[in-house]
Amino acid sequence: MAPSLISPSVEDIKIHMKSGHETTTEALDDAKARFVVRNSTSLKLHEEAVKSLPGGNTRSLLHNAPFPVFMKSGKGHQVFSEDGHTYTDFVGELTAGLYGHSEPTIQKTLVDTIQNTGLNLGATTKLEAQYAALLCNRFKLDLVRFTNSGTEANLHAIQGARRFTGRRKVVVFTGAYHGACFYFPEDQPAENCVDLEDWVIAEYNNIEDTKAKIERSGDIAAVLVEGMQGAGPCIVGTHEFLHQVQESARKVGAVFILDEVMTSRLAPGGLQELEGLTPDITSIGKYLGGGITFGAFGGREAVMRVYDPRDGTALAHSGTFNNNTLGMAAGYVGLSQVYTPEVNRRFNEIGSRLREKLQKVSQGTKMTVTGRGTIIGVHFLKDGRRELKSIREKKDDMDLKELFWFEMMENGFWITRRGSIALILGTPAEELERFVKCVEKFLERHESLVKL
Numbered sequence: 001m002a003p004s005l006i007s008p009s010v011e012d013i014k015i016h017m018k019s020g021h022e023t024t025t026e027a028l029d030d031a032k033a034r035f036v037v038r039n040s041t042s043l044k045l046h047e048e049a050v051k052s053l054p055g056g057n058t059r060s061l062l063h064n065a066p067f068p069v070f071m072k073s074g075k076g077h078q079v080f081s082e083d084g085h086t087y088t089d090f091v092g093e094l095t096a097g098l099y100g101h102s103e104p105t106i107q108k109t110l111v112d113t114i115q116n117t118g119l120n121l122g123a124t125t126k127l128e129a130q131y132a133a134l135l136c137n138r139f140k141l142d143l144v145r146f147t148n149s150g151t152e153a154n155l156h157a158i159q160g161a162r163r164f165t166g167r168r169k170v171v172v173f174t175g176a177y178h179g180a181c182f183y184f185p186e187d188q189p190a191e192n193c194v195d196l197e198d199w200v201i202a203e204y205n206n207i208e209d210t211k212a213k214i215e216r217s218g219d220i221a222a223v224l225v226e227g228m229q230g231a232g233p234c235i236v237g238t239h240e241f242l243h244q245v246q247e248s249a250r251k252v253g254a255v256f257i258l259d260e261v262m263t264s265r266l267a268p269g270g271l272q273e274l275e276g277l278t279p280d281i282t283s284i285g286k287y288l289g290g291g292i293t294f295g296a297f298g299g300r301e302a303v304m305r306v307y308d309p310r311d312g313t314a315l316a317h318s319g320t321f322n323n324n325t326l327g328m329a330a331g332y333v334g335l336s337q338v339y340t341p342e343v344n345r346r347f348n349e350i351g352s353r354l355r356e357k358l359q360k361v362s363q364g365t366k367m368t369v370t371g372r373g374t375i376i377g378v379h380f381l382k383d384g385r386r387e388l389k390s391i392r393e394k395k396d397d398m399d400l401k402e403l404f405w406f407e408m409m410e411n412g413f414w415i416t417r418r419g420s421i422a423l424i425l426g427t428p429a430e431e432l433e434r435f436v437k438c439v440e441k442f443l444e445r446h447e448s449l450v451k452l
Contacts, residue, residue: 024399024449031406032066038410041083042070061094064417069409074101077427079414087414088431092422094230095262095375098287098339100424105338106290106330113329120324127328134336135296139260139270139282144298145307146322150261150285151179153295154224155194156307156317157281160297161222161255163306163315170195171214171223171254173204175391177231178224178259178283185391204229205241205389214248222257222281223249227271230262233420234370234377235388242275249280255303261285261295266348266373268341274372287339290330293321339425348373351423354432359386361440365450366397367404371421378419380404384452400449404442411438 036043046067049056057063070082077100079089092098099106117127132144147153158170176184183190189199200220202213214223225245229235249256258279263271265287272279280303285295298304307317321327339347351374358369358376366384370377379388380400388394405417413435415421443450 024397024403027446027449028399028403028406031403031410034410035406036066038085039067039069039081039083042081043067045070045082061416061418076100076102077424077431085409085412087409087412088427088435089424090413090415090421090435092424094286094416094420095265095422096286096289097291097422098265098374098425099291099334100426103291103334103338103425106334109290109329109333110292110326113325117325117329119326120321125323125325125328127325127332128323131328131332131335134332135284135288136298138268138335139264139272139284139298140278141282141298142301143304144296145304145317146319146328147285147295147297148293148319148321149179149295150259150283151181151295152319153261153283153285153297154178154182154257154259157257157283157297158222158224159315160303160306161257161281164255164303165221165253167219167221167254168198169200169217169219169221170198171200171202171210171217171220171249173202173210173225173229175204175229175232175235176224176226177229178226178261182224183231203390203392204235205238207241207244210241210244211248214245214254215252220249220252220254222255224257224259226259227263227275227277228266228372228375229391230375230420231418232370232377232388232391232394233379233416233418234372234375235391236370236372238389239275242277246277246279255280257281257283259283262375263372264288265339265344266375268344271372288331288335289327290332290334292324292327292330294327294331343425347423347425350374350429350432351376354423354436357436358439361436362443364452365443366400366452367439367443367450374423376421376423378404378415378421380419380450400446403446403449407442408435408438411435413438 046056071079072082073080077089079087135144172184181194184201187201189196200213200217203209223245227237246256256279260270260282264284267273281299283297288294306315308314355369355371355376366380368379368381380397382395382397408415
């Protein structure tokens with residue numbers, strides 16, 4: 001076990017944020033010291049957690065040094081830490097928390113389902129057919145199957161494409177994240193990626209490389225792409241690039257799989273509606289479970305029929321919680337009654353305005369803001385480039401990114417350490433404005449560190 005961190009007393013450090021630091025290291029050391037003092041309860045909880053969890057963690061993305069903040073509860077757009085601090089939640093459960101922590105319609109649905117339907121009935125139910133019909137209509141799918149996560153949705157979409165085409169290889173893109181076992185940080189799959197020999201990796205947003213990899217590799221079963229790469233965070237695919245992916249996949253008879261696990265919330269019909277794409281298969285998940293673990297994949301009938309159990313040669317696809325009553329009920333109510341097409345459009349307009357304001361206040365600095373709608377990525381780049389086309393273009397100033405994360409927490413904003421922001425429905429406009437002002441003050445306070 002790692003040694004315990006000793007919390008300095010308030011008297012031993014300067015609590016108030018200073019300006020005019022000679023180096024980023026000094027500013028970051030001060031921020032870390034303040035963090036330790038402000039979060040002493042989290043430190044104690046972490047020291048207990050490491051006794052039963054590797055590193056005190058069961059979800060790698062949420063690990064933070066020197067130790068993670070422990071959250072106690074959430075309500076609406078806010079989360080409350082074990083140390084007594086209140087945060088506006090910009091993590092938004094990595095887009096899955098769109099409804100926040102206490103949406104009343106979904107809360108009532110969950111209670112009613114527990115009391116009147118039951119938890120997992122071990123049988124087919126009307127709830128799953130009802131929700132399937134809504135998803136097919138909303139996202140223009142012929143048929144759909146449910147899973148427990150976006151990772152599973154992509155796994156089964158890929159396996160279905162392989163059965164349908166009789167081929168093995170799958171084209172993916174640099175920087176892609178399609179789930180816990182489908183990560184492609186550079187030109188090689190991550191070590192924990194499945195089917196290590198079956199991937200062909202093209203450069204994201206590179207049209208010529210994309211054409212070559214899809215059209216000349218041979219044996220391509222599927223092309224799997226995000227319309228905006230979530231792990232970037234938020235590297236946006238260009239219209240021309242995404243249509244080239246679709247065109248090249250069709251040219252070689254490969255199944256075009258669009259990963260909308262994160263981006264389906266950007267328009268009533270997902271990012272594909274915004275870009276005019278017609279994928280063979282779409283994978284979805286996250287918020288569509290209404291806060292319950294959820295995933296799904298669906299699309300063209302001919303491809304989806306490989307999972308039809310009425311056919312004795314069909315692929316098997318099981319999962320104890322695929323059709324759990326809570327996810328089916330909460331997902332349906334959330335999409336049909338809360339996140340209606342009209343609400344969706346207004347919400348994403350709010351997100352776009354926030355992103356534009358952040359881009360404006362960060363002009364002339366190393367801070368770059370990317371994204372679409374209510375999903376935003378904050379970067380601190382050594383070369384200060386204003387747009388990111390590929391993970392290969394990222395030259396992160398990691399110390400500045402860390403400093404930003406620590407100081408935004410001190411301002412009461414909960415953001416992922418990598419810089420992902422996923423807005424929660426109903427976040428007050430004044431909180432969004434306050435965030436813009438806090439960012440502006442951060443850039444002013446550390447002008448000597450962030451200026452180009």
